[in-house]
Amino acid sequence: MTEVATPEHVEPILRLRGIGRRFGGLHAVRDVDLDVAHGERRAILGPNGAGKTTLFNVISGDFPPSAGTIEFQGDEITLLSPSARAKLGMGRTYQKSRLFLGLSVEDNLYLAVLGVKSGHLRPVKLRRDNELRERARDLARTVGLDGRERTLVGSLSHGEQRQLEVGMARAVNPTLMMLDEPASGLSRGERVALTELLLQLDPAITLILIEHDMDVALRVAERVTMMHDGRVIVEGTPDEIRANQTVHDLYLGRGNQSDG
Numbered sequence: 001m002t003e004v005a006t007p008e009h010v011e012p013i014l015r016l017r018g019i020g021r022r023f024g025g026l027h028a029v030r031d032v033d034l035d036v037a038h039g040e041r042r043a044i045l046g047p048n049g050a051g052k053t054t055l056f057n058v059i060s061g062d063f064p065p066s067a068g069t070i071e072f073q074g075d076e077i078t079l080l081s082p083s084a085r086a087k088l089g090m091g092r093t094y095q096k097s098r099l100f101l102g103l104s105v106e107d108n109l110y111l112a113v114l115g116v117k118s119g120h121l122r123p124v125k126l127r128r129d130n131e132l133r134e135r136a137r138d139l140a141r142t143v144g145l146d147g148r149e150r151t152l153v154g155s156l157s158h159g160e161q162r163q164l165e166v167g168m169a170r171a172v173n174p175t176l177m178m179l180d181e182p183a184s185g186l187s188r189g190e191r192v193a194l195t196e197l198l199l200q201l202d203p204a205i206t207l208i209l210i211e212h213d214m215d216v217a218l219r220v221a222e223r224v225t226m227m228h229d230g231r232v233i234v235e236g237t238p239d240e241i242r243a244n245q246t247v248h249d250l251y252l253g254r255g256n257q258s259d260g
């Protein structure tokens, strides 16, 4: 008889246990346990300073944790470098944009693709180069920037730049993609477009989204993790989050602190 694995029996793609990160005496993240299932859409919510970005930095390897362990696809990766994690299939964006504004859309994506192939920049053989260029143009299409390949990134709209960042994160062919406040600074229309882009993302890619905008977060996510003062305080479905009194007291009640 064939056994059909149900999601409950499959190990999570990402598992954090007892994760902490201190900066001197400041506990930016403390004692975080987190399980994210394969293909899940997870939002991480919480007020400014809650520790959301630090948690991403610990997961992506940008900062090692001060405590705890991280498993990715069943292997412990707690001490691996960021580039080793990228090769295993982690892609991320940064809250503060890291785009090259003076280069074209295609060149930015090309550099992101190159970064994966070699870890650092070195001359590429011409045939291989054409392949990588083609991949960069494909990525532009997957994030709705077809026709904009030659455009300088500095002259894209804010929303298009955010779309491009999603494309750059996709350059590593991620199985796990982490987006840090992709909707911040966007107009209402741009947020709708970005939400659509996220909803159309390949369902095989696991997505963790830090989002200050409740509308975007609760629309895209299947589960929501709420952080406050470095800790996870609530976890649940979007409906459970909407109905949760702690969430209202700590977050919704004070109004959205984002840049609007």
Ligand SMILES: Nc1ncnc2c1ncn2[C@@H]1O[C@H](COP(=O)(O)OP(=O)(O)O)[C@@H](O)[C@H]1O
Pocket (backbone or CB within 6 Å): 023, 026, 027, 028, 046, 047, 048, 049, 050, 051, 052, 053, 054, 055
């Ligand atoms: N590199 C760092 N050095 C020192 N303190 C930091 C650093 N990064 C974050 N922090 C502090 O850690 C806390 C959590 O920050 P952060 O993770 O950026 O929160 P969030 O993304 O939820 O707004 C804040 O008090 C912040 O000032």
Ligand SMILES: [Mg+2]
Pocket (backbone or CB within 6 Å): 052, 053, 054, 095
């Ligand atoms: Mg942050």
